[in-house]
Amino acid sequence: MGQAPPTATTPQPPTVNASHGSHPHPTAEAARAVRAVRLGKRFRPKAGRRWGPVLLAAATIAALTAAAHPRIPAPAPARLPAPTRATLPSVYEANRANAAQAARMAAAHGDPHRAAADRTLAARNLLAFDGRGPGQATEVLGDLLHADRVAVLVPGSDTSLDTYARFHRTAAALYQDLSHRTRPGTRTAVIAWLGYRTPGTVSTTVTTTTRADQAAPRLRALVRQVHTLAPTGARVSLLCHSYGSVVCGRAAPGLDVDDIALIGSPGTGADSAAGLHTRARIWAARGSDDWVAHVPHVRAGLLFTTVGFGTDPVSRAFGAHVFDAAGADHSGYFTPGSVSLANLARISLGETSEVTRG
Incomplete structure (x- = not known):
């Protein structure tokens, strides 16, 4: 039957080391970094604080915090055949029912936040839903069966x-x-x-292609599904944010899409747009206030894995069509009324001549 899992303890609040004088202790900065990341906010170390100690301490805090929260129970995903144009409404209904059941189980477990998230999804059109662990969901906004322009967000x-x-x-x-x-x-x-288990921003998995390699076949399967459900000849674009651009880069060969937009990208694992081996037009943008600009664009072997993602997608060497994202920060590319959102919409619609270049 195996051993019982070890009992997790709640991590204690970080303390300040007086020897640092007026500078905040790395763990205090790390706790602030973890909170910012989980809320989708921008984080910068305070003056005088180097990134290295902060990230190391943040990784420790993130790992301990995750260990302290027990797994949330949820039903197995609904067992459904691949959706067709005729069965799509019943697929939506089955996944909504599964999300509703997950909400009830999370509430009974004493996790109102997850219960609320599941309950909200239970009212939407879901191509797929899995409430177990961190969870996965594929949500459709609009009428996929009649859409001749489809944008997939990664x-x-x-x-x-x-x-x-x-x-x-x-x-x-x-x-x-x-x-x-x-x-x-x-x-x-x-x-x-x-549709994949994303890495933590403060983790070792975010520096390698492992999660992206696992996700790539699933993204290819989704694109095939989109072409099955949407009208013949529908234009499909992938809009890939941050580590999602690594996923798109690994999935790119053989993907039947018209455009791939890389935004806030740390790299794709390829040295150039041509190295993605796709017929899709490759776009890239980075806002002037995006911290990812400070991520080293290198790729190096380390023990049994490769760390880093190579050439900067907005560099001339990469060879993508660089478009304007103005002052977007790392979480701001889809801000209503922004230059970046306007350009992403133009790319999705195929109005490429109207895209403003960066």
Whole structure:
């Protein structure tokens, strides 16, 4: 039967080391970093504090915090055949029922936050749902069966059912912008694809392609599914944020999509756009206030893995079509009314001549 899991203890608040004088202790800064990341906010170390000690301490705090929270019970995903145009409504209904059951189980377990997240998803159109662990969900905004322009959003680190509201706002902002720009006779849909276990922003997994390699076959399967459900000839774009751009880079060969946009990207694992081996047009953007600009764009072997993602996608050497993201920070590319959102909508609609270049 195996051994019982060890009892987790709640990590104690970090203390300040007086020897640092007026500078905050790394663990105090780390706790602030972890809170900021989980809330989707920008984090910068205070003056005089180096990144290295802060990130090391933050990784420790994040790991301890995760260990202190027991696994939330949830039902297994609904067992369904691949959806077709005829069965899509019943697929939506089955996944909504599964999310509702997950909400009841989370509430009974004493986790009102997850229960609320599941309950909200139970009222939406879901191509897939899995409430177990960090959770996964594929949400459709719009009428996929009649959409001739489909944008698929691929999220980055720290995206889970617990932070899904933030991801949904991103998808909703894009869908609303597309709706305002759509010409008569054109229909759009947005797919929010949380179809893989994202790494933590402060973790070792976020520095390697391991999670992206696991996610790539699932993203390819989703794109095939989209072409099965959407009208023949529908234009499909991938909008890939942060670590999500690593996922898109690993999935790119063989993907039947028209455009791939890399935003706030640490790299793709390829040295150039041509190295992605795709017929899709490759776009890239980074806002002037995005901290990812400070991530070293290197790739190096370390023990049994490769760390880093190579060439900066907005560099001339990479060879992508660089578009304007103005002053966007790392979480701000889909802010309503922003330059970056307008350009992402134009890319999704195929109005590439109207994209403003960076």
